[in-house]
Amino acid sequence: MTMPAVEHLAILPILLPLAVGAFMLLFDERRRLFKMSLSLATVLALLAVAITLFVMVNTPSDERWSTMFVYPLGNWPPPFGIVLVVDRLAALMLLLTAVLGSATLLFAMARWHNAGPRFYTLFLLLLMGLNGAFLTGDLFNLFVFFEILLAASYGLVLHGSGTARVRAGLHYIPINLIASSLFLIGVSLIYGVTGTLNMADLSRVVPTLAPQSRVLMEAGAAVLGIAFLVKAGMWPLSFWLPTTYAAACAPVAAMFAIMTKVGIYVIMRLFLLCFGDEAGASEDFGGLWLYYGGMATIAFGGIGVLASQSMQRLGGYAVLVSSGTLLAAIGTGNSAVISGALYYLATSTLAISAYFLLVELIERGQAAGADVLAVTLEIFGDPEEDIADEDEEVGVAIPATIAVLGGAFVACTALLAGLPPLSGFIAKFAMLSAVMNEAGDIDAAHWAFVALVVASGLATLIAMTRNGIRTLWMPAENEIPRVRAIEAIPIGALLFLCATMTVMGGPTMRYMESTAQILYWPSEYAREVLGTKPAGAAPAGQPATGGAP
Amino acid sequence: MSEAPDLPLWAALLVSFFIVVGALVTLIGSIGLWRLPDFYARLHAPSLGATLGTGSILIGSMICFSVLQSRPLVHEVLIALFVTITTPVTLMLLARASVYRDRIEGNPGPPEQDPEPTEL
Amino acid sequence: MMEMILSIGIGVFAASGVWLILRPRTYQVIIGLSLISYAVNLFIFSMGRVRIDAPPILQPDVPGDPAALADPIPQALVLTAIVIGFAMTALFLVVLLAARGRTGTDHVDGREPE
Amino acid sequence: MSDGTLLLVALVLPFLGSLLAGFLPTHARNAAAVLAGSVSLVGVAIIVWLYAAVADDGPVRLWLAWLPMLGLDFTLRLDGLAWLFAILIFGIGALVVLYARYYMSPEDPVPRFFSFLLAFMGSMVGVVVSGNMVQLVFFWELTSLFSFLLIGYWHHTTAARDGARMALIVTASGGLCLLVGVLLLGRIVGSYDVDQILASGDLLRDSSLYVPALVLILLGAFTKSAQFPFHFWLPHAMAAPTPVSAYLHSATMVKAGIFLLMRLWPVMAGTDAWFYIVVPAGLITLLLGAFAAIFQQDLKGLLAYSTISHLGLITLLLGLGSPLAAVAAIFHTLNHAIFKASLFMAAGIIDHETGTRDLRKLSGLYRYMPFTATLAMVAAAAMAGVPLLNGFISKEMFFAEAVADHTGSLLDDSLPYWATLAGVFSVTYSLRFILGVFFGPPPVGLPHRPHEPAHWMRFPIELLVLICLLIGIVPGLTVGPVLATAVQGLLNATAPYYSLALWHGFTLPLLMSFIALAGGVVLYAALRRYLDSGIEGPPVLRELKGQRIFEKVLVTLSWQWARAAEAALGTRRLQPQMRIVVGLAVVAALAPFLAGGAVGTGTLPGTPVAPAFALLWAVGIACALSAAYQAKYHRFAALVLVGGSGLVTVITFIWLSAPDLAVTQLLVEIVTTVLLLLGLRWLPKRIENVYPNRPPLKVLIRRYADFTIACSLGGLMAFLSYCLMTRPLPESVSRFFVERAYSEGGGRNIVNVILVDFRGFDTMGEIVVLCLAALTVFALLRRFRPAPESIESPEQQRIQNAYDEAAPDRRPGDTATDDMLIPRLIMHWLFPVIAVLAVYLFMRGHDLPGGGFAAGITLSIAFVVQYMASGTRWVEDHLRVLPLRWMGLGLLTSAATGVGSWWFGYPFLTSHFQYVELPFIGKMPTASALLFDLGVFLLVVGATVLILIALAHQSLRSSRAAQAAEGGE
Amino acid sequence: MSAMILGWSITAAQVLLAFAMAFAALRFIRGPRAQDRIIGLDTFYVNAMLMLLTLGIRSGTTLYFEAALIIGLLGFVGTVALAKFLMRGEVIE
């Protein structure tokens, strides 16, 4: 019995970008068209793979448990070998990555790919890192994929060089290096106590730990948590984030929209796997920290959104708001909130990505120095005088470009502020309604969460209106930005997806609900992962007695 | 301290002798590094460890493993060879660099001009 | 006890490294990162406990006995960590050089404090 | 088509129209107007068609599953109340479209205008026909969004931008409150469905969450309906084109809040909380609006404040909680929509034809546009509550309700006086509107010479005024049935008895009406002088400008405080961030100990100390500490010291049975030293200590803090590692590897088998990281720009070159060549030697310490040695290294090895090994893992060489740059 | 008996070597000049190599040989780089 060919799909999200990225290293930088088409084909293939996996985990088959399948690398049985696990959550994240990857790569092909050497390889390897982090079921392998995606992100942040990017890299890199060190400390401590690196196995071991070992294991998990929270952008570990995102070139920043989500994803996965309902004495370890930390992050993100002068920086803070919301939602430990949070995760990722792409187009026409916000005008400007000046009340025919950009900007605003008609509203509604419909009284912490989510939406609205008016509505002496179709299409596609998520809210939310339910059932996850048997008889040279001792 | 391999007594004594002597010579060289008054004098100190110290310990090692595995094991020769070949590179460059630096800074030590060649 | 010495060593390396990464000059930071990576590597390594004369290398034709050999997993992890650490040192070095070139200073913020 | 579907069509049609209009060419004014008009008229037709169903069979419903799990389904529900609002929205919408066709200038991008207008219309219909409260909020926020776009239509003016922004922020924040309120409603009732909510009045009012829900919902309603203290946005929304004002501020936008109050009236009204919040808000709004309206100099400003005042009146009526008051409210809503729309349009015509709306400039227009003047006068009279006009009847009802007893409180008892006063004010501003614009001397200095507008522009006003008259004269015949249906919808119960008759005899309300009329005339006369003086705004409240306060608060809160808070709660400097990350890690790691109890050291007997080991670590510690001490002022020393620490680490690895680690660490150590040295050249000269004596206290404190943080993390790591090292190993996955490394992995070096087989995937990832680092280094260095002062070659080289130049028989560079003469020779011959060592390490890796990585680093050191010996140019003339190709090949080799197992039907990276009988050599183990390791080797060589060489090339580049600069001079 | 003799002498040699390393380290910690530090490090490397050899002898395996060999052959690379930097201000010209 050999492995069904279709199961090799699980490795493709990692292997494909790796192979193509490596292949492109063999060719000179001058062969742009070749590399361009190859990369585009790759991301589209990744999209196809992600969609297939997404459909597969949703199609129950007789043999396997309906919602996941496990790929034992090297044919070594878990928990010994490294496994890839495709479950609903992983499939969702893969799909998001593929969507973002396709959109931003297309966008980058208009001009950004020229800004530095080997862009495509860096980009594809970033996708590899992201996909690997979402797929792997092994704690140390997760570290490796984190490093891949971080290393790629370092390269991409610096892509195009320039003082701002270098300066941002100067903060981004050492902070993440420290976080990586913490990651290693945490992982090794966990290994030292539990003797395993497999996440499913870990969830099995955690409840059985002796009290002192448990404390040590929790210390490891806490250090690990800090590492993830740096990446997820929790206050006060996230000051690097807005600067970095603002400095990165647009397609990179847009792709980075999912970088914080990797941290969130891992926290969600590990937190629920190791400290879920079945974790015995360690149940809900760190939940409160996530909850309050998340709320602090929302608050700080909201403040930052308001305080941002540049649109990119605003986007960076919007990322923080989104992270904070997700962290706090995870911290509630309520599966209904989590399903809303998953919906929110998808929405906010798409929205922020679209926003970063959009901002670059909008600001392309801006005269230098237009970044300084005309807030003083708001206080000291005299509307009456203005009317006198501008007595001819005839609208300016704005070129279609601006109109389209403006429309997209409004859509992004609605998404980020959580206003109708796009999916941002439903996402917030889903989370808030879950929080408010929890059994028992609505306590102060829950009220605070609700208030913060609402207030952050308002802050986003205020700040984005201010910025949007400044850039799109002020009488323009700026040139009309030249936008190519392959730059507009990705933005449109991302926003269209958000619209689809609104209209198809029912099925989407059902998917998120079942995803959340599975997350709350770690023993089933562990059973499925650890029950995986190596494929068939061992290859020549291996005795046929493979399998766990 | 009993984890050491079990050798015949003669071999043990021989090995012990060589490694202790080697270590001692090395130590003396390193002490020289500390005690000698200026940089140029200190340049001579590491050679002790790199030559006699290394050689002695390598001989000890060769004896030990040859006896242990009952066949001549002389791969340590390589280490001796490599150390011998590579040590001058560093020391020559270092000596030259130091002369430059001292001359630029006007430190006492190296003569202002290269000394006249000593004629026999 | 060897354990005590090793753990103190790890602690001092880590502390020195942390002290350096909290300093204002990029070069201090990169030196600090090197020290921290030593400390972290040793820390990972120490999770396999202290074993003397038991390298995880099998004798020919002798079946492997976990009790007789040092735990190979932490060692494998350290190896990966060393490589990644090296890569990151190189990368950060170049970034700090680029920052120094572009901003004219070697301060970690890319500008001299007032 | 079922009624429900028709309703859906009516809702969707405006949005479709909006989309369509958006795609029309910029100046397709007629097409856009026809499109918008048709949509509105079809809407009217559908709603009219549905009247029978609503009146006879109760609400028309449509249900579509949307988000059933969240209790949010797409539900349409058209009852009498919604019907009344819907007809207003579509009807007045149609008239506004017609009016706007003439009002808007041909230069305006009108399709955009109609597109927004239609979208707004759809949202507004959505609000009134929503059968689900969340869906209502959904459309509610859409109205905010589209009204923002409409108000900001002329966004090249500051007024439009500010007005639009303010309207959006105020109403959308209200909308957010409303959302939370609705969520609370849902929690209390267990459903967001309007029918269910309307059926759960008692449950709702008895809930402990009633008051919070009420407050939040009222916040939504009050902001939308411009109730005090949120009224200030409305006058500034007048910056919108007049058709927008006519639409938004008569029948739609502001009425959404009223609609909401009415929608929830049956279940939320009637409590003390309701009364004491809604009535005062309405009353203050009523009086304040009316009072302010008197003193406006802008025609639209006057109408805006009057709108505020009327909205206050309606709110007040709803606040009273009596069914009759609710009837009056709904009736006045209708009446106000009709006369206010016509008044706005009239004001627009005046503006359009004269070029100004300033009451100080306008005068005596009657003789230029008598027809329009008459229409405006009738509408204004309706606003003033003159008998025989619709405003009169609802105002009568209001007075009657003011007189009636509701709670018996002081507020309740004082209502008649307030009501009369408001009546007085409304008569005054109506008079001012009529007399100020149409009578008096002929105007002077108008931008245009006024004349009657195009007939079709006036037509909407004609129609509306006609309706005013019809309702005013024969209310029972005209509006009676509609009102009855609406009332039933509002009350969700049978309506109380009420009379729409004009004459109820000599009643107190009638008296109040007359007092109001007379008082209004008197007040107008009394204020004449003040008003003519041209001062803007009411005497006392003039200085109190809502917008200024709002902007000031907004700027303070959302900008200044936000900036301050961002700075206080965040930082853009690296050091504090590092402190926080490390500090929090320590705290996080200690937290479990605080919660879970102290953890002692383990039970494992300690390993006896080797004195040399202790001594060695003393040295290592000294190195680390000195490195920390020296790194700032003595970079070179720090580099050497770190090398010392590294070597101690290497020996420790050997000592503690990890030869592979030692080998790898050692090689990396060497390369890192070279690397850092390559970088050292570009760093600035270190200036001497800025604090030669004692640093200032601040600096000292910071240093102590850093010291503490450093020690705590160090202590923590020491503690944790000690804890673990003194505990027995848990039953770990290692056993599997140890037992199978040889039998199934084909290697004796377990660590290497793990790296290339059991966990080969990690290794693949690790080389990708190395590849990425190299690529980034390469990319960054391609754009490297050294600091000006480090461009010229180092001092040593300059001195040596100068010496060479001075000597007659020497050429620059000779000194370097001489100095390197012998080292270079030795280093050349070491090249193949090191390469052989690399091959050795590679071949033995699977069984003994070594492996692809070690071999790769070794080979790259061989290259670097050549570069050091002979310089970049020389080496590259002799050796052609294409590191990027090596890297690509390496990655591909590793990946291909992994893929190979697919061929046999096994997962990625499944290894395969067997003993091969080779001639002469004998049995040789060949493992696919070796091929994988080859990939690692190739990549490592490529990446390491690329990094080192890219750095080394900078010297070449900068020396070229320096020469170029010299040549240029 | 012989194991004990050997054991003690190895321990003694290791202590001697550790002291040797300490002296070398003292030199590169103290300086005073950069060249002093380099020579200290160079010596440190050689001493470390010898230490590895004694460890190999004690464990009776040749597994630690590679590490010593690498120091022997490549240990000089780092110090040469340092020396070259001192001499020319640049490692690779």
Next chain:
Amino acid sequence: MTALKRVLPYPLLFLALLAMWLLLMQSLSPGQILLGTIVAFGGCWLMVALDPPPTGLRRPVAAMRLAGRVFVDVFRSNVAVGSIILGSDERRTHAGFMSLRLDLTNRYGLAILAIVMTCTPGTQWVHYDPASRVLMLHVLDLVDEKQWARIIKQRYESLLMEIFE
């Protein structure tokens, strides 16, 4: 001879690398010899790229004699330097620089001489100027310059010239 050169450019290097391989592998099995041959062969061809100056090793016997002399001298000078290090402060004050003109010009010969100078503690090669053929040395115990010059020229240089020229 030229045919051999074309196939195997550096026979001595080849032998050395083969020996190194066999030493490393601690084996003389045919398989390892074959493998070593391949590796050594590759190593030689690597060397071609660097194009070193031709070697002129002529007298193996002289080389052996030199090795013997160096071995003895190394031993002797180790003792001498060791006694200086451990001796009184006064003994450490005789260090100094000296120069001497060499007749040896072959670079390999010079390299060997440098190695010898370094190996024997007490003398340190500082600088050699190929134009004037003057070698500057640092000597730890510089009591009599002439004696040092004599040792170098007679004990080493003459043998080296015999070997290489």
